[in-house]
Structure formats: structure tokens, C-alpha cells
Amino acid sequence: MPTTFFGWVFFLMEEYGPVLLTGAGVTLLLAVVGTFIGCLIGLVVGIIQTIPMEDNDSTFKKATIKLTQRLLDAYVEVFRGTPMIVQAMVVYYGAMSVFNIDMSPMFAGFFVVSINTGAYMAETVRGGIESVDPGQKEAAIAIGMDHFQIMYNVILPQALRNVMPQLGNNLIINIKDTSVLNVISVTELYFASKSAAGVYYKYFEIFFLTCVIYFIMTFTASRLLRWVESKMDGPKDYQLVNYDPMADPCGHVPLPTKKQKGRFD
Amino acid sequence: MAQDRELLVSVHDLQKAFGEREILKGISFDIYRGDVVCVIGPSGSGKSTLIRCINYLEHPTGGDICYRGESVMKHFKKLTQFRTKVGMVFQSFNLFNNMTVLENCTVGQIKVLGKSKEEAKETALRYLKHVGMDSYVNAKPHQLSGGQKQRVAIARALALEPEVLLMDEPTSALDPEMVGEVLRVIRDLAESGFTMVIVTHEMAFARDVSNRVIFIDQGVIAEDDAPDVLFKNPKNPRTKEFLGRFQQ
């Protein structure tokens, strides 16, 4: 048996490395898939939350929008306002006793992480949409675009760029917080570590390893997202086309004569 | 003389209130093809509100706006077409920050007018050239100066080939050295016969470029006349007082 701290660490690494790595794989899978689905949920909810009410909309349309928005508000508040560890218990055991559904722990895990991330991302997306300066929306209205066109072409591309840092944040949080799913026996990294530590009673040594693995995962995720963000921003500078510094800033080209057109065509 | 000119937009007894506060209290005037109408008036008199009501960014609370004799307020379905006929240039440019200069000028043509990409690009380039911004097609708005942004915004509005261009203080957000380049573009448009309604605080410019000046005070048209008359011999004492402030 090893005698030093690092001796034990290396010994356990050889012995339990594969188990920990499998756990890490499960953690990553839960975090990535959960964040992805959560973002989709958040996107949809955030978009619905920011649908404007027009004066000339029908009462039915207004009522439907209002009701949907209230329900989604409730969803956001409930899932932001309760711990994920408790949600995991409620979903896993609740499904069994109330609906008689015996879902696998893994499925319950995906469900809880997605729905939880969705609640956070909904608020983030709403904020991202509202942070795009309203002048651009007015300009888009003024050139005749409708709400959907404005959202798709003008607002969302900017809103999504603005929520990228928060998306990264959520991914990192999820990599760490999926550890709470050990309460419903999801065999993610924390669960695997605990099992491994119990064999030789070497908690510190195992969890030192676990710590390193978590950090490698979060750090990689963080750098990867930075890189994606910089890709989204496009080139920092632009090339002038046919640059001519002496060009008269206006004039030269006569305004094309306009064809007379019928009304409103 | 007015009979043989083509009536584009007419504003009838336009009213706008924000809650209890009446901002516009019945404004009427007609815009004919080739008109360059400058709207002047003290701050808070409702000039922006007027311009924004004409293109329905604000919903008027009374009166009517007609395009070629047809009420726009009663035919909401035609609002989109109306908006493509009546372009708008904002004080704060309001370019789409996620798009390049070229895309800013093509998106409306493609999405609203249904033009093909190539066609839209060709038209956009023509107008960008007109405002002297054709070399900047690949730039993003945040990489441009204020004057350049406003020139792109003008090209964006022109690219839809509107019949009337509304401008709300197009040079007020600019540093003094950039005002000239934008005014030159507008002057050039005026000289080529383009119909415009311009809210401005540049009195000398208004006098030069317009064929008609409307002085708005406290939500009504206090005076509406040719620039020579309005600037040299204002009839309304309030106009006199307002112009007096600019002469010092």
C-alpha cells in the first residue's frame, strides 16, 4: 500500500481512473444536453414573454398571450426558487408515486437539469431581448418589417450574442451542479467518487482527483465558449472596397428617376 | 399651382395625446411630390411626435393621414406598403448593429419588398454610392463615425425607393464637424427633387433647402409659409420670438 498522499493519489488513479472518467462522461453528458435543451426552453419562453401587445389585437389574442405569459412566469419562479436537489427528488419519486412512471434516474436527471436551466435562461433571454436598443426595432418597423421579421433578423441575433456569456455560465454551473443528482443515484462524477472513496476510506485523495477533473471540464468549457463568442463577433476590422480618399462624399451619381407607380403597389 | 402637383401625403386634423396630455392639437398639411418641408419649433412642441405619427410609430388619437387620398388609419392592412413608401431617418441613426452596411440596406428590400438578393444588392449599392458610403459595404455600424452612420441610414431608407422621406433632426446627434457631410447629402436629395419632411434646428439649412417651412408651437401649426416669407417677415409673434433666439 502507498504511504504518501501522492502515492495514494496515483494508486487510486490507476485503480479507479476508469470509474471516475466514466462518471465524468455522465456528468458532461447531463450538463451539455441539459444546458442545450434548457437553452431551447429558455429561448422559447423568453420570446413568448416579450411578445408585445398591440392596441388593435383582438381580445382573444390578448387574453391568450396574457395567460400564457402568466403560466410561464409561474414556471420560471418555481424552478428558480427551489433547489435542484429537491426538484430531482420530487420529479423522480413523484413520477413514480403519482403517475406510476418508473423513469430511469438518468432520464429524471436530463429532465431536471433541462427544466431548471430553462427557467434561468428564460430570464436571461428576456433580458437579452430587452437590452437591444428600441430604436432598432422602430427603424425596422419603419421599413415595414413585422414582429416576426424584426425578432428573427434584428433582435434575436443581438440578444443571443448578449446571452452567450450567461450560457457559458450556465454550462459551468451545470457541470458542477449535476453532482446533486447523486441523490437519485445518477452515476455521475460525484456519485462515482463517493463509491470509490468508500473502498479504502481515502476521501481526501479521491476527492482531490475529482476536484481536478471537475476543474478541467469547467475550464475547457469556459475557454471553448470564449472562442465561440469571438467567432460570433466576426472580424474586428473591415476592408474598404475601392478605397478612394479623395472621393466626394456625395454627389457624382444622379438619383435614379423613379417610376410613377399606382397607389400602394 | 397646387392643382397640377401630385398630392402624396395629407395630414388632416392630426391629434395625439399621451394619457391626459395633448401634444398635437389638430395639425393639417399636405405634402406634394417634390416638396421639401422643414418643420421647426421649440423643444417639446411635438415635432418628433408629428413625424412619428405620420409613419405610425405612434398611433394618432384623432384625425387622419391619407396617402394619395386613401386613409391609412382605416386600412391597417396597407400599413406595410405605406411604410415602404414613406421612409424614416432617425436622430440616433438606429442602424441594425448585427448587420453590415450593405445588409442594413438590403434587409428591407429582401424581407419586405420580396426582392432577390442580387437585385437588392444592386439597389443598395446605388444608394450607398449616392451618400458616399459604397466603399464601406463590409463595415459594421459600430465601426463608423456618426456622420457615416447617418449617411448609411439615409441610404437604407432610400433603398426601399420611398416617395417621401421623413427625417427627425438628422444632424442633432452629430459632432459639429460631421453635420456638413450629412446636410450635403440631404441638400443633394432636395436638389434632385426628392420629397422630404425634415425636422431641424439648422435654420440656415432650412432656409436654403426647403420650399416650405412649418413652425409648430404648443401642438399647433403657428405658421406655414415659404422660407423667404417665414424667415424674413414672420407674421406670428411667436415665430418672431423663436427665430430671434437663433439670430443672436
Ligand SMILES: Nc1ncnc2c1ncn2[C@@H]1O[C@H](COP(=O)(O)OP(=O)(O)OP(=O)(O)O)[C@@H](O)[C@H]1O
Ligand atoms: N411616449 C411618450 N409619453 C408621454 N409623453 C411623451 C411621449 N413622447 C413624447 N412625449 C411628450 O410630448 C412632448 C413633445 O415631444 P416631442 O418629442 O414631439 O417634442 P419635439 O418638438 O420633437 O422636441 P425636441 O425639439 O426637443 O426634439 C414632450 O413634452 C414630451 O415629453
Ligand SMILES: [Mg+2]
Ligand atoms: Mg424631437
